[in-house]
Amino acid sequence: MPNFHLELDSNLVIPTPNFVPSSSGLLLPRQSANPKAYPLAIDLFCGAGGFSLGFMQAGFQVVAAADNNVHAALTYMHNLGAYPCQFHYGSEDDRIQLEKALLSQCREIQSDSTVQIPFISGGGWRKAHPDVPGCPHFYLGDICQLNGEELLGWLGVKRGEVDVIIGGPPCQGFSRMNRNRNPNDPRNRLIFEFARLICEINPKFFVLENVPELATMTTPEGIPVLDAFCQCLDERGYSSYQALKSSLKTQHNWVSTQSTNPAKSKAKSRDKADSQYEQLDLF
Known part of the structure; x- marks a missing residue:
C-alpha cells in the first residue's frame, strides 16, 4: 500500500475569536484548546x-x-x-x-x-x-x-x-455538643449565605460539611433547615427543590418532613395567618 502524506494549506486555516488552530492544524474551540x-x-x-x-x-x-x-x-x-x-x-x-x-x-x-x-x-x-x-x-x-x-x-x-x-458553615449552633441549641442562634443563618453564594457563582456542584443535627434543626419559622436550604437554591434557579431533596436522601438517607417546597405550601395556605410555612426572607 503506498504511503500518503497530507500537508495542510495554512491558507485554509482561518482562526476566529472562538476557534484557534491546534498543533495538528485542526480548528478547536478556544476553551478546549486551552x-x-x-x-x-x-x-x-x-x-x-x-x-x-x-x-x-x-x-x-x-x-x-x-x-x-x-x-x-x-x-x-x-x-x-x-x-x-x-x-x-x-x-x-x-x-x-x-x-x-x-x-x-x-x-x-x-x-x-x-x-x-x-x-x-x-x-x-x-x-x-x-x-x-x-x-x-x-x-x-x-x-x-x-x-x-x-x-x-x-x-x-x-x-x-x-x-x-x-x-463548612459554623456548626456550633447545630452541634450535639451545644446543649443550648436554639433555632434563633444567628450562626445558624450563615448556611443560607453559603446558599446565596452558590447561586451567585453557579458552580457545577457544591460540597457542604455534614453536621448530623443539621437534619433535625428548624429555622425560627419552624421550617427544617435543610428544606429551607433547598428552597433557597430552588428560588434562585440553581436546582429544583425536589432534586436537591432526592440527592440528600440518596447520600444521607435524610427524609424531609415536608412533601413540597415551603414557598409553594405557603401559597396554598395564604389565607391561614398562622401557617407554619411562612416563606423565608433570607436575602
Missing part, C-alpha cells in the same frame, strides 16, 4: 484549611478561600497559600486586625530562637509539595459582605466556570 490544568474550587468558611487540603490532594486548585478569623487566615495562607497571595477584606477593621496579627507573630519569632521560619504564604505544607497550586486569593471578613460577582472578578472567571464550592 484546558484548565486543575478543576477550580472555592472554599467558604475555610477555617485553617482542612477541607481545602483534602481537595488539593485530590487534584483541585483552590482559587479562593474565605473566613472571618484572622488567625485561621494566617494558618491557611502559610500552609496552602500561593506566593504572592492577595488578601481581600470585608472592612478596614479586618485589614487592621490582620496587620496586628502579623506584627505580633513577627515579634514572637524575633524573641524565640527556636522558631526559624517566618510567615510566608505557602511556606508551610506547600513548601514540601511545590507541585500543588496554592490558593491565590483570601477573603477576610464577614461572609455576608462577600459578593459572588466580585469574587469571580478577582479570579478572572465567569459565572458557571467554577467547578465546586466547598465549605
Whole structure:
C-alpha cells in the first residue's frame, strides 16, 4: 500500500475569536484548546484549611478561600497559600486586625530562637509539595459582605466556570455538643449565605460539611433547615427543590418532613395567618 502524506494549506486555516488552530492544524474551540490544568474550587468558611487540603490532594486548585478569623487566615495562607497571595477584606477593621496579627507573630519569632521560619504564604505544607497550586486569593471578613460577582472578578472567571464550592458553615449552633441549641442562634443563618453564594457563582456542584443535627434543626419559622436550604437554591434557579431533596436522601438517607417546597405550601395556605410555612426572607 503506498504511503500518503497530507500537508495542510495554512491558507485554509482561518482562526476566529472562538476557534484557534491546534498543533495538528485542526480548528478547536478556544476553551478546549486551552484546558484548565486543575478543576477550580472555592472554599467558604475555610477555617485553617482542612477541607481545602483534602481537595488539593485530590487534584483541585483552590482559587479562593474565605473566613472571618484572622488567625485561621494566617494558618491557611502559610500552609496552602500561593506566593504572592492577595488578601481581600470585608472592612478596614479586618485589614487592621490582620496587620496586628502579623506584627505580633513577627515579634514572637524575633524573641524565640527556636522558631526559624517566618510567615510566608505557602511556606508551610506547600513548601514540601511545590507541585500543588496554592490558593491565590483570601477573603477576610464577614461572609455576608462577600459578593459572588466580585469574587469571580478577582479570579478572572465567569459565572458557571467554577467547578465546586466547598465549605463548612459554623456548626456550633447545630452541634450535639451545644446543649443550648436554639433555632434563633444567628450562626445558624450563615448556611443560607453559603446558599446565596452558590447561586451567585453557579458552580457545577457544591460540597457542604455534614453536621448530623443539621437534619433535625428548624429555622425560627419552624421550617427544617435543610428544606429551607433547598428552597433557597430552588428560588434562585440553581436546582429544583425536589432534586436537591432526592440527592440528600440518596447520600444521607435524610427524609424531609415536608412533601413540597415551603414557598409553594405557603401559597396554598395564604389565607391561614398562622401557617407554619411562612416563606423565608433570607436575602
